[in-house]
Amino acid sequence: METIQVGSEQIESSRFRWITFSSPEAVVDDGQDVIQGLSQTQKTLPCRYFYDDRGSELFEQITDLPEYYPTRTEQAILEKYAVEIAQLTGGCELVELGSGSSRKTRLLLEAYNQLNHQLHYCPIDVSAGILKATAIALLRQYPRLKLSGLAGTYQQALAQLPPTELENRMLIFLGSTLGNLNDEECNTFLTQIQQALQPGEFFLLGVDLQKAIAVIEAAYNDAQGVTAEFNLNILRHLNHRFQGNFALDQFAHHAFYNPVEHQIEMHLRSLKRQTVVLKTLDYQVVLDTGETIRTEISRKFHLPTLIDSLKTHALQPLHIWTDPQGWFGLLLCQRQCTSGECP
Ligand SMILES: C[S@@+](CC[C@H](N)C(=O)[O-])C[C@H]1O[C@@H](n2cnc3c(N)ncnc32)[C@H](O)[C@@H]1O
Structure with a gap:
């Protein structure tokens, strides 16, 4: 055998069998989606960047939280x-x-x-x-x-x-x-x-349905702060992947329900005016005090x-x-x- x-x-x-999509990965993984997201009026990041090893570990912890x-x-x-x-x-x-x-x-x-x-x-x-x-x-x-x-x-x-x-x-x-x-x-x-x-x-599709806003908002603002750490991890991952200099302690987790769009929005709020550089992307972005980057939507x-x-x-x-x-x-x-x- x-x-x-x-x-x-x-x-x-x-x-x-183990299959990696190495060549197409080079096309979709060149960070252009990061530049595109950070260049919009409402800055955004693709939520797949949450998931490096640490992000996956944090997500597993989230799934066990009481909220x-x-x-x-x-x-x-x-x-x-x-x-x-x-x-x-x-x-x-x-x-x-x-x-x-x-x-x-x-x-x-x-x-x-x-x-x-x-x-x-x-x-x-x-x-x-x-x-x-x-x-x-x-x-x-x-x-x-x-x-x-x-x-x-x-x-x-x-x-x-x-x-x-x-x-x-x-x-x-x-x-x-x-x-x-x-x-x-x-x-x-x-x-x-x-x-x-x-x-x-x-x-086979599993979907979260519309319900009382308090229940939904609590799920993304847990008392132990694991969701906040998960949210900030996207910046750590970008730093590692694109030689960035996001200072994690200069951003705060902010999650709220948008009743018009029926979605939770997770943001990272900049605590000061700051310039962030992503070296390997040859890109820099300025964030004002209080300005946010939307990192995830979760539609209900x-x-x-x-x-x-x-x-x-x-x-x-x-x-x-x-x-x-x-x-x-x-x-x-x-x-x-x-x-x-x-x-
Ligand atoms: C919200 S978690 C859900 C995990 C699991 N399916 C569950 O129900 O608990 C999303 C999963 O999808 C993966 N993921 C996120 N964006 C992806 C993408 N664009 N392509 C492939 N996997 C992705 C993440 O690494 C993560 O494991």
Whole structure:
């Protein structure tokens, strides 16, 4: 039996593949999106820059905070319905976008395992450290599992998904990460999902729903300050990546609900007038006292509007599960034929 070394483990080589999108990465990862964001009137940063190793670690801590309801609410839904999902889809390859620690996906893997479906899992994440550590843990835990780890962005992975060995596939997007995309980005993303799936294949989507503002705002302003540290980590990551000189103690975390856009906005407020240099980008930016950089939006969804939008992308919701309070939604959609696609 041929084996390969994965971390400190010897794994059968047929069970593990590691794919990095090195050349397209050079195109999308040249920092132009940083320059573009910081050059706008309302300065912004792409939220994927939160996630270096430290950012992924901080995000994991956030998911355990008492105020942060999304993870445990979605997890409770999956605990209840994972087996039903596996029964509805039958055996299929699970492809997860922004998989992180795959904590909730383990419930799905358990369900597919329990039903004796083949276990093929393809986690995709821009944060390569957590992706690899999770891959090793899962391969150890499930001896029947075949895993392909894809280190890169959603766009790169969706455009170049390796062919599946199984008949069917389910794309998975949990944690309401869809809420980090504005309307236009969301439309582009759903078009990519539509194009990546064959008619009959599945899309499992977890979304945070509109609810009392106090509940939402507390989740992004935790008492222990972990979210604030996570927010500031984006600057540390940029310093490291582009030889920047952001002084982290000269920025303050600010998160609030925007009721017009139905979204949480996370900002970093400049505590003084300052000039920041990103050396390898040959770029500098001036921030006034009190000026903010918006680092993340987290949209809170209205289910009927979201369903309409999914349907316009040929993604028909088959089942929608929520928690008893109606705080979070999990939607199992099936890719429909569009005209001319099917006989
Ligand atoms: C909000 S976390 C959600 C993690 C996990 N899916 C969950 O539900 O707890 C977003 C994850 O997506 C990854 N990510 C963020 N932007 C990405 C991008 N553009 N392409 C690929 N992965 C991305 C991050 O590294 C992180 O692991």
